[in-house]
Amino acid sequence: MADQDCIIELRGVSKRFDDLLALDGIDLGIRNGEFLTLLGPSGCGKTTILRILSGFEAPTEGDVFIAGRRVNDMPPERRQVNTVFQNYALFxxxxxEANVGFGLRMQRTDRAEAARRVADVLRTVHMDGFAKRRPGRLSGGQQQRVAIARAVVNNPLVLLLDEPFSALDAKLRKAMQLEIKHLQRQLGITFVFVTHDQQEAFAMSDRVVVMNEGRIEQIGSPQEIYENPANLTVARFVGDINILDATIAEKINGVRYRAVVEGSSMPVETRRSFAPGDDVKVLLRPEDLRVWRAVDERPEGPFLTGRIEETVYKGATVDIIVRLEGEDGGKTLLAQEYFNEDDQEISYATGETVAVTWVNGWEVVLPDA
Ligand SMILES: Nc1ncnc2c1ncn2[C@@H]1O[C@H](COP(=O)(O)OP(=O)(O)OP(=O)(O)O)[C@@H](O)[C@H]1O
Ligand SMILES: [Mg+2]
Incomplete structure (x- = not known):
């Protein structure tokens, strides 16, 4: 039996193209009404998952369920799964309006009913003023909206979107991200979205599936994935992160350990279980690091010592690159500080000695695999 809360389920799905294993044992439940994004580098299998969902590819192994029914052998046109393609594929x-109404005409929907649904959906995507135009006289963003209108006009169970913004410039892309997210909420249709852009995935999704080399590395909300990456692959893929070498020195209690982090004794917290002597990685986001001008200005407690290598102004924030003390030159850390009222100027001299700290517990500790 398929999971009742899931509109789609993939169970042990693998896909082989000759000697290439494009998907390797994918288990994935997609919840009814959610905005789910498949995120991963080029070639990791994102489009292959969409093609298996839409029925244009069959899995080599495993089962696909849609609305509780096993659909491995069901043809695309019977699945109630529509796709918005990267190139829009408008006629x-x-x-x-003829583009949007095409599918309804094919299904011989009553003419008045079809006209009403086309008008409704064009209003939803803010294209009601363009009903009589041809696609060649529309902007990229407008064509995108028509393609989406055409895909949702017959109320599919699931809408699949494969990198739909790749033809748009950065500004329009941001605007369309918000628009599609609102549209999804408004329609209540399950969206499965594909991108290799982490910020895009995080901005739009209820849940993100991080993929790599045909496998799922982690499934979670953007916040869960950002704050608690399951492994180093995920950590490196989702945003800037500092990865520090460390060795567990002792277990203090429950979740608290003392570790030697880049040569300095520091407290760390983790729910993962480690023993003294274990090599680990301590992960810290740039915005979670604090840089203290002079070593004696820092707050009480342990810290790392380094020198300012570079500062890069970015408007609301400043990136601070610190080279830690170390025998072989030391590792560089990226810290990001926000300007605030009582701290108008963040100006460090290159080479200045600084202390680096973080709020105890904000670090992620992973096994050194
Ligand atoms: N029809 C096919 N025949 C042979 N190999 C294929 C076929 N389709 C996909 N592949 C291979 O399967 C792997 C996964 O491809 P897929 O298109 O799913 O990647 P993707 O994650 O969508 O990548 P991108 O971000 O570049 O679109 C790739 O190595 C690709 O070359
Ligand atoms: Mg692809």
Whole structure:
């Protein structure tokens, strides 16, 4: 039996193309009404998952369920799964409303009913003023909206979107991200979105599936994945992160350990279990590091020592690159500080000695795999 809360389930799905294993044992439940994003580098298998969901590819192994039914052998047109393609694939000789109404005409939907649904969906995507235009006379963002209108007009169970913004410039891309997110909430249709852009995935999704080399590395909310990456692959892929070498020195209690981090004794917290002598990685986001001008200005407690290598102004924030003390030159850390009222100027001299601290407990400790 398939999971009742899931509109789609993949169970042990593998896909082999000749000697290439494109998907390797994918287990994934997609919840009804959620905005789910598949995130991962080029070639990791994102499009292959969409093609298996839509029925254009069959899994080599495993099962696919849609709305509780095993659909491995069900043809695409019977699945109630629609796809918005990267190139939009609009018919150039048809008007916007004819493009959007095409599927309804094919299904011989009553003409008045079809006209009403087309008008409704064009209003939803803010394209009601363009019903009589042809796609060639629309901007990229407008064509994108028509493509989405065409895909949702017959109320699919699931909408699949494969890198739909890749043809748009950065500004329009940001605007479309918000628009699609609102549209999804408004329609209540399950969206499965594909991107290799982490910020895009985080901005839009209820849950993100981080993929690598045909496997799922982690599934979670953007916050869960950002704050608690399951492994180093995920940590490196989702945003800037500092990865410090450390060795567990002693277990203090429950979740608290003392570790030697880049040569300095520091407290760390983790729910993972380690023994003294274990090599680990301590992960810290740039915004979680604090840099203290002079070593004697820092607050009480342990710290790392280094020298300012570079500062990069970014408007609201400043990136601070610190080279830690160390025999072989030391590792560089990236810290990011926000300007605030009583701290108008963040100006460090290159080479200045600084202390680096973080709020105890904000670090992520992973086995050194
Ligand atoms: N029809 C096919 N025949 C042979 N190999 C294929 C086929 N389709 C995909 N592949 C291979 O399977 C792997 C996964 O491809 P897929 O298109 O799913 O990647 P992707 O994550 O969508 O990448 P991108 O971000 O570049 O679009 C790749 O190595 C790809 O070359
Ligand atoms: Mg792809």
């Amino acid at each position: 150039p000789h048809m008007t916007v």
